[in-house]
Amino acid sequence: MSTQATTNTGTADTREKILDAAELLFVEHGFAATSLRAIAAKADVNLAATHYHFGSKKGLLAAVFHRRIQPVNTLRLEGLEKLETSGVPMTARSILEAFFLPFKSADIISTIPGLVGRLHGEPESISKPILEEEFTEVTERFQEALAMVLPQVDRAELRWRFHFMIGSMIQILRIQSPLGIGSTQESFNRGMERLVDFCIAGLEQADLGKQHD
Amino acid sequence: MSTQATTNTGTADTREKILDAAELLFVEHGFAATSLRAIAAKADVNLAATHYHFGSKKGLLAAVFHRRIQPVNTLRLEGLEKLETSGVPMTARSILEAFFLPFKSADIISTIPGLVGRLHGEPESISKPILEEEFTEVTERFQEALAMVLPQVDRAELRWRFHFMIGSMIQILRIQSPLGIGSTQESFNRGMERLVDFCIAGLEQADLGKQHD
DNA sequence: ATTTCATTCAAACGACCGTTTGAATAAAGT
DNA sequence: ACTTTATTCAAACGGTCGTTTGAATGAAAT
Known part of the structure; x- marks a missing residue:
């Protein structure tokens, strides 16, 4: 009390x-x-x-977010680095797995999804400085890597599709967030794999069945 | 003052x-x-x-949201009804267009995207009752329609993909929201068309190039 | 033993919050 | 003309907010 x-x-x-x-x-x-x-x-x-x-309160939020997202981003960049230097040709799948799979590791899974999902939903005055600080580098590096393996997709188009991918990710992070209700570690991992499949299809776009205008 | x-x-x-x-x-x-x-x-x-x-304040939010989303949902259901009774076979594309294109009509476009995007980002205690009230019927009807044209995708899998689709939609609504900065009516419409293409690919998933486990 | 410096503490600052009240005001019904 | 009903109004209710202050406390340094 x-x-x-x-x-x-x-x-x-x-x-x-x-x-x-x-x-x-x-x-x-x-x-x-x-x-x-x-x-x-x-x-x-x-x-x-x-x-x-x-x-300040905003400073606290920034610190909360940085503590959790920094290890994820490090894993992401290390994974991408490994892909680029390994010699084996990169694929959209291997790049997306390097991007999404770090969410699966570490024992912090319980809070990270909700944290990322929540921050994206906050007003810009709060979220924008933090999102830019934490995600600019990772976003640019992965977008460039995808451009390499998807030469048929021009950069403007790729930027749209990358946004859609981020949106799908946020949604699944938000839904699977309160770890312990209906969502287990396995269901979370399964969701991550489904996410990769969905986004690969969307990024590559077989271009079948289109009838634009 | x-x-x-x-x-x-x-x-x-x-x-x-x-x-x-x-x-x-x-x-x-x-x-x-x-x-x-x-x-x-x-x-x-x-x-x-x-x-x-x-x-109450919550009652006001519910009223604000209902006023804008109700016409959109009506257009959606009318569009789907027309598809189902027209005789011509439905496709994933025609269903998704019935779902997304109502955002393009009406002269209220300026606030709707931001409104939907914002509500999804609010804490559950605020967003859940409103989202359920406004979207349950539309979600179920469209998910069933998609199940008809995608018989090869089982229902659990379809539910995942539907979530990803909603996430992509929210993201583009959020980004294109402050109509008047960099986003014009045309850029918004273009985004909506890209969204349809991305989601069709994700929903259908050509199943090429997969190497699951 | 004494100074230094980082940290913790209770208490308060002024401002703003959602909600309620009861009187004033206008419009409609009789 | 009078009553009823719907709406608007200024003012206040009890609380909670982010932030600041200055003294108390502790460990390390001299």
Whole structure:
């Protein structure tokens, strides 16, 4: 019922406790509907600690997101690097697997999908700076790799299709997000594989049965 | 600077003025970050009018959304009905066009994309009741129609792919949303056509080049 | 032992929130 | 003319918000 925490002197890491609590609450209720007081209470730390460690509420969100997405992006870029230097020719499938499969690894799966899905749904004033900071490099690198294996698709067209792919990804991350209700690790992995298949088809587009205009 | 409006007696329709103002602010800032005071100020009506006409903030959001999406859903169902009774065999393309093209008609295009995109990004406690109310029927009818023309895709698989399709749609609606910056009516329409092509490919999945496990 | 510096703490700051109230006002019905 | 009903209004209700302050506390450095 009360707001304050029992004196908290160096037990575990205050920073990490705040990040853990904020992560769960942001995913569940969104940024605007989550108060720093609720975060501090859940983390069992003093309210002022949130500003001391993160400067502001937006700063906290950025830190929450960066902690989780940075390892994923590293895995993505490492995977792509490996593809490019291995000698075996790249395919749309191998590129997409390098892009999506890092979501499957690590034991953090429970929060990442919801976190990514949630951030994309936030107003631009909140999401845009973070999304640009975290995703610009990865997006450009993978879009270029896809352009290599899909020479028949011009760049403007590829950019559209890449957007559709990201949208499909966000949707599946959002739906499979609350790990523990109906979604298991296996159902999540299955969804990721379906996602890869769907996007390959959409990116390549067999161009059968079209009758434009 | 002040909150109140110059006496407002029966000028135009108060209800509509509130809906118009709320729509713009919800799209721009999201539900939680938009205050009823800001809505009342923008609509130039008294604060209490929002509760008088809509009962609560959530009720207002539901009304805002219903006003825009109901005509779209009507066009969708009419289009599907016409396909089913016309005699000419349905295709994935004709079904998807009946589903997506209503976004292109009407002169309300400016707000609808952002509205749909925004609502999907809101926390479940806000979005779920509205999305279920507005989309359950349309989703089921179109999913069944697709099942007819894609007999080779089993129903569980089709449900996955339908989700991916919705995700692609949301993404393009979100990106093309602030009509007037870089997005024109033509670029929006072009995006819609690309969306249809992408989703047809994903739904049908030529099944070429797969090497699953 | 004393200074230094990072961290935690309770308390408060001013602002804004959704909602309610009850009187004032207008329009319609009789 | 009077009553009824629907709408608008200013003002306030009790709470919650992000952020700031300045003292207390602890460990490390000298």
